[in-house]
Every structure is written in C-alpha cells, then in structure tokens.
Amino acid sequence: MITRLIGLILATTSIAASFAEEVTIYLDDYGVPHIYAETEEAGLFADGWAQAHDRLRQILDNFARAMGKYAECFGAGEKDTNVRSDLEVLMWDHYGTAKKFYEDKLPPEFRKHNAAYIAGINRYMAEHPDEVPAWWTYGDVDVYMSVAFSRQYIWSWPLGEASEDLGRIGLKTKFDIDFRYSNEMAVAPSRSADGHAMLVIDPHLGWFGRQRYWEVRIHADELQLSGFATAGFPYVSLGHNDHVAWAHTTGGPDTADVYELRLNPKDPLQYLYDGEYRPLQTRKVSISVKGEAAPREITFYASHHGPIVSRNDNLAYAAKLSYADEVGYLESRRRFAISHNVAEVREGLEILQVMPQNVMVADTNGDIFYQRTGRVPIRPAGFDFSRPVNGSTSRTEWIGLHPTKDLIQVLNPKSGYMQNCNITPDVMMVGSPMEKSLYPDYIFGQPAMLTHQRGTRATELLHSNPKITEQQMMEIALDQKCYQHERWVEELDNADAAIHRERSKDYDDAIKRVKAWDGFARRDSNGALVYYYWRHALAELAGKDEIVAMIKKVNNYLDLFGVPDDRSHLAKLGDAHTPTNELARIDEKE
Numbered sequence: 001m002i003t004r005l006i007g008l009i010l011a012t013t014s015i016a017a018s019f020a021e022e023v024t025i026y027l028d029d030y031g032v033p034h035i036y037a038e039t040e041e042a043g044l045f046a047d048g049w050a051q052a053h054d055r056l057r058q059i060l061d062n063f064a065r066a067m068g069k070y071a072e073c074f075g076a077g078e079k080d081t082n083v084r085s086d087l088e089v090l091m092w093d094h095y096g097t098a099k100k101f102y103e104d105k106l107p108p109e110f111r112k113h114n115a116a117y118i119a120g121i122n123r124y125m126a127e128h129p130d131e132v133p134a135w136w137t138y139g140d141v142d143v144y145m146s147v148a149f150s151r152q153y154i155w156s157w158p159l160g161e162a163s164e165d166l167g168r169i170g171l172k173t174k175f176d177i178d179f180r181y182s183n184e185m186a187v188a189p190s191r192s193a194d195g196h197a198m199l200v201i202d203p204h205l206g207w208f209g210r211q212r213y214w215e216v217r218i219h220a221d222e223l224q225l226s227g228f229a230t231a232g233f234p235y236v237s238l239g240h241n242d243h244v245a246w247a248h249t250t251g252g253p254d255t256a257d258v259y260e261l262r263l264n265p266k267d268p269l270q271y272l273y274d275g276e277y278r279p280l281q282t283r284k285v286s287i288s289v290k291g292e293a294a295p296r297e298i299t300f301y302a303s304h305h306g307p308i309v310s311r312n313d314n315l316a317y318a319a320k321l322s323y324a325d326e327v328g329y330l331e332s333r334r335r336f337a338i339s340h341n342v343a344e345v346r347e348g349l350e351i352l353q354v355m356p357q358n359v360m361v362a363d364t365n366g367d368i369f370y371q372r373t374g375r376v377p378i379r380p381a382g383f384d385f386s387r388p389v390n391g392s393t394s395r396t397e398w399i400g401l402h403p404t405k406d407l408i409q410v411l412n413p414k415s416g417y418m419q420n421c422n423i424t425p426d427v428m429m430v431g432s433p434m435e436k437s438l439y440p441d442y443i444f445g446q447p448a449m450l451t452h453q454r455g456t457r458a459t460e461l462l463h464s465n466p467k468i469t470e471q472q473m474m475e476i477a478l479d480q481k482c483y484q485h486e487r488w489v490e491e492l493d494n495a496d497a498a499i500h501r502e503r504s505k506d507y508d509d510a511i512k513r514v515k516a517w518d519g520f521a522r523r524d525s526n527g528a529l530v531y532y533y534w535r536h537a538l539a540e541l542a543g544k545d546e547i548v549a550m551i552k553k554v555n556n557y558l559d560l561f562g563v564p565d566d567r568s569h570l571a572k573l574g575d576a577h578t579p580t581n582e583l584a585r586i587d588e589k590e
Contacts, residue, residue: 025050034217041116043220044234048120051231055214056128058231059121060136062210066149066232067095072288073135081176083287083296088159088175089152090285091300091307092324098147101327110331111143117234118143135290149232150329153210154355156180157374161356162256162319166310168387171317173309180205183421183477184247184360185458186368191416193469199362200477201238201247203228213237225337235333243340244363249420252356252374253407254442255323257398259305259391261316271303271316272392280308280316305391317388322375322401328353342367342411349373350404356445358420370418371409372425372434376402376443385442407443408434417462423455424448427561430463449558453483456557463560485519485531487554492534510534 023046026034033050037043052059064073068089071082089095102111122140125132156178163173183202189195205211213228216236227239238247264270270277281302286295301308305318328351335348341363349359349371356374361367377398379385389396408425410418415429424446425434436448460483461476462468468476496511510530517527539547556563 037220045120048117052124055231062232063145075290095148098144157355158256165258182249185419197362258388260388457483
C-alpha cells in the first residue's frame with residue numbers, strides 16, 4: 001500500500017524543476033520509493049534524490065572507496081584494511097579511468113541519464129547540508145564517481161581470478177578478495193502451474209557495506225523498472241521491468257591472467273620480452289591516512305601486460321584483467337532495464353561489460369535463458385593459463401575476446417527449469433546440455449559437476465515437480481532441508497554403537513535429538529541446533545584432512561545426476577579455477 005508522498009517532505013515542489021516537469025515519489029508501507037516521471041531523465045534525477053534521501057552516507061562511502069580516499073576518510077582500518085582497499089583502487093585507477101574513457105566509450109544517452117542521477121544526489125545534498133558527513137570534503141559528486149564505483153564494485157571477480165592463478169604457485173597478493181554467493185531459479189511455462197515463465201532473484205548479500213542493496217520502483221517513459229540497486233548506481237543490478245526479469249549469481253569464465261616476467265639481473269626495473277629488455281612503467285601515488293601526519297608514498301610498477309602484483313626474487317608477476325580499461329558496466333545495466341525480451345537482454349550482454357557471472361533471464365513471452373557470461377580473452381593454445389604464464393614472449397599474448405556466442409548458454413532447456421547457486425552449468429538441471437567437455441577450460445571456469453547440498457536440493461525440488469506454483473517457487477528458494485543429512489546421522493549411529501563406555505545423560509539426549517531430527521533447519525528445531533554444533537565440533541576435532549576425507553566418504557551430491565556413488569568428484573576440488581577454500585566450505589556454505 002502507498003502510504004505517503006515524499007513530496008510532503010519537499011513542500012510539494014517539483015524535485016526536477018530543471019527538467020520543467022513534475023516528478024512524484026510515493027513511499028509504500030516498507031519505505032520503498034515509487035517514482036513517477038514523464039521522462040527517463042527526470043525519473044533518474046528523482047532516483048538520485050530518493051537514494052540520497054535513504055542512503056546518502058552509503059553513497060558517499062562507496063564513492064570515497066572508488067576514488068581511493070577511504071583511508072583519508074576513515075583511517076587505516078584494522079590491519080591496514082582501508083589502506084589495502086585504496087591501494088587496489090589506485091593501482092587500477094578506477095576514478096582516473098572513468099574520467100579518461102567517459103566520453104569515448106559511453107553513449108550520449110547513458111551520459112545524459114547518469115548526469116541526471118548525479119544531479120539528483122547533489123540536489124539532495126544542497127537541500128540537506130546537515131546530512132552530509134563531515135568526512136566528505138570533496139564537494140558535489142560528479143558523473144565519474146558512479147562509473148568509478150561500478151568498476152570498483154566488480155573488481156573482486158577478475159582480480160580474484162588473477163589471485164587464484166598466483167595462489168597455485170604459492171604466492172599471494174595484498175588485496176582482500178570479496179567472494180559473494182547468491183541463488184537464482186527459472187521455470188518455463190511448460191513446468192509452471194499457471195503457464196507463465198517464472199524467475200527467482202535471490203542475492204545472498206550483507207546488510208552493511210558496499211553490497212547493501214536499495215529497493216526502488218521507477219515509472220519514467222521507457223524506464224519501467226523494479227528491483228535492487230547498490231547505493232551509487234543509477235540502475236538496478238537485479239530486478240525486472242514490464243517484460244523481462246534478470247538475476248545473477250557468482251561464478252563464470254576466466255577473465256584474467258597473470259604473466260611471469262623475468263627481470264634484468266643488472267637492472268630490476270627492466271623485464272625481458274621477445275629477447276629484449278623493456279622498462280617497467282612507474283607511477284607514484286600518495287595515500288593520505290586519517291590520523292597520520294604525512295601521506296604514505298607508494299610506487300606502482302607495470303609492464304605492458306598490467307601492474308605488478310607480486311614479486312619473487314628476479315621474477316615479477318603482472319596481472320592482466322580484461323576489464324582494465326572498461327567503463328561500461330552501468331551501461332549494461334541500462335540495456336537490461338529497457339529490454340523487452342530475452343533477445344534484447346542478450347544484446348545487452350554482447351557489449352561484454354558484465355563481470356563473470358551466471359546470468360539468468362525470463363520474459364513475458366515465456367522464454368528462459370542462461371549465460372555464463374564475462375569478458376573472456378581468447379588465449380593461444382599450448383599454455384596453462386590457470387597458472388602464471390611466461391610473460392617474456394609474445395606467444396602468450398591474448399588474441400582478442402570471445403563473442404558471447406562462444407560462451408556457455410542455454411535458451412529454453414528441455415528440462416523446463418534451471419537453477420544456479422554458485423554451481424557449474426552441468427549440474428544446473430538433471431540432464432544439462434552444458435557439459436564441460438564441450439568448452440575450453442577457461443570458459444567453463446571450474447571443475448566439472450561442482451555443486452553442494454543447497455544446489456542439489458534445489459534441483460531435486462524443481463525436477464520432481466511437473467507443475468510448479470508461484471508459492472512453491474518461493475518455498476524452494478527458502479527451503480531449509482539439509483540435503484543428505486541422513487548420511488551423517490547414519491555415521492553418527494554407527495560411531496555411537498561402537499562406543500563401549502558409560503554415556504552421560506546429556507550425551508544420550510543429544511544423540512536422540514539428532515536421530516529424531518527431520519533434517520529441516522527450522523528456527524525452533526533443537527535437533528538442527530545439536531546437529532550444527534556436532535558437525536562443527538567434528539570438523540574442529542578431526543582437522544581439515546580428516547574432515548575432507550569424511551565428506552568424500554559420506555556425501556555425494558551427484559546421485560541425482562546419475563553419477564556413480566563413489567564421491568570421487570570431491571577430489572577434483574582444488575584444481576584449476578576452484579577457490580582454495582572450497583573444500584572447507586563445500587558442505588557448510590548453506
């Protein structure tokens with residue numbers, strides 16, 4: 001229900017007077033703004049104003065981070081966390097890159113609408129100067145800040161891939177990689193009870209920090225939009241319009257590489273390339289830290305491949321990210337927002353600006369679509385790009401980018417459903433046509449048939465129901481069943497039977513509760529709580545190697561897909577393109 005006009009706060013004046021038209025913002029019972037305007041430009045002006053009304057501090061916080069000013073605003077942070085954040089931002093120069101390419105790479109229509117959004121934020125700041133935090137000393141926000149933040153926001157994906165390459169030879173970067181997890185499901189009309197396509201958009205992100213979403217509805221000419229935006233973005237990241245809905249989950253092809261450079265023993269500021277030494281590029285930056293008298297002076301070094309992110313004796317390691325000079329992520333969001341069908345969303349993907357993601361789409365025509373998307377370099381054959389490759393020869397240079405037709409995707413799968421919660425495409429449905437053997441390793445991006453209990457449980461529920469209702473879709477998204485818990489209870493029963501000593505009352509009570517538990521992690525389930533603490537205590541007592549061996553023995557999330565019950569798929573974890581902490585979280589990530 002709509003409860004009040006935000007115009008009351010504005011003394012009923014138009015907040016978009018510069019566009020010579022009236023804009024109205026309603027707030028519903030949940031405080032979600034519903035914006036009504038005649039033009040997209042005015043609607044996005046109101047979008048910026050309303051977002052600042054709700055989340056001004058978070059917008060400015062995100063922009064400070066994107067400019068590399070976080071330590072200047074908030075201090076070094078625990079163990080220099082804020083300084084490391086600034087180092088990453090300044091190394092890739094998000095704000096400078098936004099300024100450099102804004103005019104050349106972004107279409108005029110996007111620039112006009114982004115400027116309207118930024119003007120709305122500035123209008124709110126001018127009207128409410130007391131709400132501008134004291135640490136924000138940079139005046140009005142500008143159009144480059146939103147673009148810089150869109151780069152900084154996605155950087156954990158490609159930078160994380162480069163960091164994993166380094167990790168495979170035992171080296172680390174100083175950056176903090178931000179892993180994220182989500183869920184998405186699509187059902188075709190043939191499998192839905194009411195004959196319409198359905199999509200579940202289920203991000204699993206935090207309530208605080210840059211990931212915190214803000215909900216909005218916009219009705220402004222071509223822009224008829226509902227969904228969730230990050231503070232500092234003019235368009236929603238996840239949501240729907242009158243025709244199309246779209247969702248994302250983390251996971252995707254490999255969009256970054258690390259090049260190993262041989263330094264000149266006589267001059268470590270030179271590196272070998274095709275038989276000759278080239279100079280490393282140098283760039284000095286200063287990081288002002290709140291509470292410190294003098295700024296910290298940092299020198300970055302870079303080769304033609306990219307910046308040096310690690311060194312080891314006479315070797316240097318340069319990270320090459322396919323997004324290094326790109327500024328179009330927000331443009332891709334606009335293309336999604338004004339799409340009329342799956343085909344137009346696919347056109348939005350073709351500009352190769354979305355980060356490595358599992359993108360799922362449904363439209364009112366009844367089509368459902370999936371693409372494992374990303375800006376994927378074409379690598380020359382004969383080299384292992386899952387580890388640092390020889391950067392001293394032109395033979396390892398990228399030779400272009402894969403068009404989206406080369407990427408893993410499916411339109412209207414025969415299963416009539418699909419789901420992804422950070423799993424691989426071959427286990428998104430029973431009988432998936434997206435087998436790893438059909439694609440280069442770096443396009444598939446992970447070991448084959450990589451899933452977990454949440455993924456298999458969701459597939460099981462979708463697969464077993466020939467006509468799924470809207471209510472059932474929501475129940476599947478919120479399902480609380482611990483898949484294959486009974487295997488662990490059986491192991492506990494066997495271990496209990498082997499104990500020949502006196503048992504305490506508490507021990508007997510705990511065993512009974514676990515055995516009687518139905519496997520659902522409801523908030524009032526004592527059995528679920530006992531099971532949770534038992535599994536964590538078991539992992540702590542057994543140690544990593546033993547608990548990994550037990551997981552291999554007990555669980556097999558591939559039964560549903562017809563894979564033999566030998567649990568050998570778990571041995572693949574830790575291979576190329578798999579996070580090194582996957583084994584530790586594979587059975588507990590729910």
